[in-house]
Amino acid sequence: MRNKKGWAMLLIGVLLMGLLAGCGGKTASSANEGQGTDNSKAPSSGDPVKLTMWGGVPPEAGPQEVIDAWNAEHPDIQVEYVRYVNDDDGNLKLDTAMITGQDVDLFVNYTLSQTSKRVESNLALDLSQFDDYNIDEKMGPDAEGWKINGKYYGMPTTKSAFFVALNKDALDAAGLPVPKDWTWDELREYAKKLKVGNNYGFIQNMEPFVDPIDSVLSQEGYTKADGTSNLDHPLVKKWLETLNVMMKEDKTTPPLGEQLTSKMPVEQVFLSGEVPMLNIGAWLLRSSNNFTDFPRDFTIAFAQVPRLTDSADSYVTRGGLGDYISINAKSKKQAEAWEFLKWYADGGMAPMAAGGRLPASKDADQDEALNNLLGDKKDTYDLDSLMHVMFEDKTPTYVRSLPQEVMDMRAQEYEKYFLNAQSLDQTLEAMVSRHNTFLKEGK
Incomplete structure (x- = not known):
């Protein structure tokens, strides 16, 4: 998430809202003129309440089926789903929509x-104003990680x-x-043995790309005992070195510059059988x-990161609970949003399980979710490793x-290293220096 314009544009939006609020001579109707339907207004008597939910999953991958089921059962509360892409531009679009008073009643967050x-x-x-649903009891202890200042500002809904x-057919052929x-050193050896010709042995989705660092620092601390940055932790250095060697010496994973500039469709590359290992999440x-858009003739197996x-x-791994759904604090229909x-x-x-999103609630039907997860493709997966x-x-x-801000800064520096713009030591020094500046400014 390296959009340098993101929050600057958001601030511009806030300023614009302030200017609009200062136009005291306008009535509510004239201020909304030309902006379409104002979904924040209470509906007329007898009209259904309309809720708008924003999420990052394509409608056809589960959300629309969910919405259709709710709407059929609840004629008095109708929900519309709006898809935003979970990237810099998409998150900016969502934030701007909320700040400028557009139709957003519920929205899905994908990171804390x-x-x-x-x-x-x-x-x-x-x-916390709602007392008829116990998130901790329903979702279990992993929900705790989503609290902010001891409170829930959303509900984690998925495992x-x-x-x-892994392409299990390729593993079997290589005797693996x-x-x-396993460790990253072992993955490196797998990638060497699985590399065929000029193809790579391992590729990564960019969303979990940096997870190995956070796996370490979430436990060791992002800061040291003296309060200074810990971004030069020895295992941060090891991660950088390992990937750099895989990119440039082993040639078993694509150089970062190539992957970013080509916007490599890693899911398609993996499912086509071109590359046998892919670091990704359950949305795969x-x-x-x-099979219509991504036909394949091999069995998929699964391994821990x-x-x-x-x-x-x-060792800890990224996971637990996700798809943290919040209610817009500015929505006029918070009670209805809570019911949904x-x-x-x-x-x-x-139905979201078909896209790898298993419900976290203890009261959800897990057998139904598992059936939705695999559908009629059950025989194309290695079930032991999946389970x-x-x-x-x-x-x-x-x-x-x-x-x-720290994630963006960190990415800017390690990208320079992978692009040969600075050395490993310079990269670690720059990450620490910029993180320390951030820490000082936050005091």
Whole structure:
């Protein structure tokens, strides 16, 4: 998430809202003239309440089926789904829509970093005002990681899994077992053995690209005991070195510059059989179940994301719960939005499992979700490894919570390293220096 214009544009939006608010001579109707229907107004007697929900999943991958089911059962509260792309521009579009009073009643957050920004901007409603649903009891202890200042400003609704997807046919041909517990050094060796010709042995979706660093620092601390940056931790250095060698010496994974400039469609590349290992999240299944657009003739297996440490004792992996759904603090229909959110979390979201999104609530029908997850493609997956990664693995998890500004800064510096614009030592020094400046400014 490296959009340098994002929050600057957002601030411009805030200023514009201030100017509009200062136009005291305008009536409500004249101020809204030319802006379309004002969904913030209470409906006339007898009219259904209209809710608008924004999320990052394509409608056809589950959300529309969920919305259609709700609308059929609740003629008095009708929901419309609006898709935004979960990238810099898409998140800016969502934030701007809320700040400028457009139709947003519920919205899905995909990282705690984005959520925190929205809480600071008073865009997410504090859910503690509702006392008829116990999020901790329903979702279990992993929900705790989504609290901000001890409160829920949204509800985590899915079991969030990140993994390395594997072409099992390629592994079998190379005589390699499906790993359950492995390191990045071992993944590097797998990539060498699986590389065929000029093809790569391993590719990554950019969303979980940096997770190995956060796996370490979420436990060791992003700052040291003296309060200074810990971004030069030895395992941060190891991650950088390992990937750099894989990119430039082994040539088993694409150079970062190539991947970014080409906008490599990593899911398509993996599902075509071109590259046998892909670091990604459970959303892969919405594509891997789609044989129309992504035909494949191999079995997919699953492995835990590898660790940087030799010992598994202190290892944590990204996961736990996700799809944190908030109610817009400016919505005039918060009670209705809350009713929909409870229904969604407790089972209404079942069709989302087809895209890899399993419900987190203990009251959701998990058998139904599993059936939706696999559909009629059950025989195209290695079920033992899928069940291990999705349901049985007891490795502790973390939720990424690093401030967005630090994530952006960190990415800017490690990209320079992978692009040969600065050395490893210069990269670590620059990350630490910029992080320390951020920490000082925040005091």
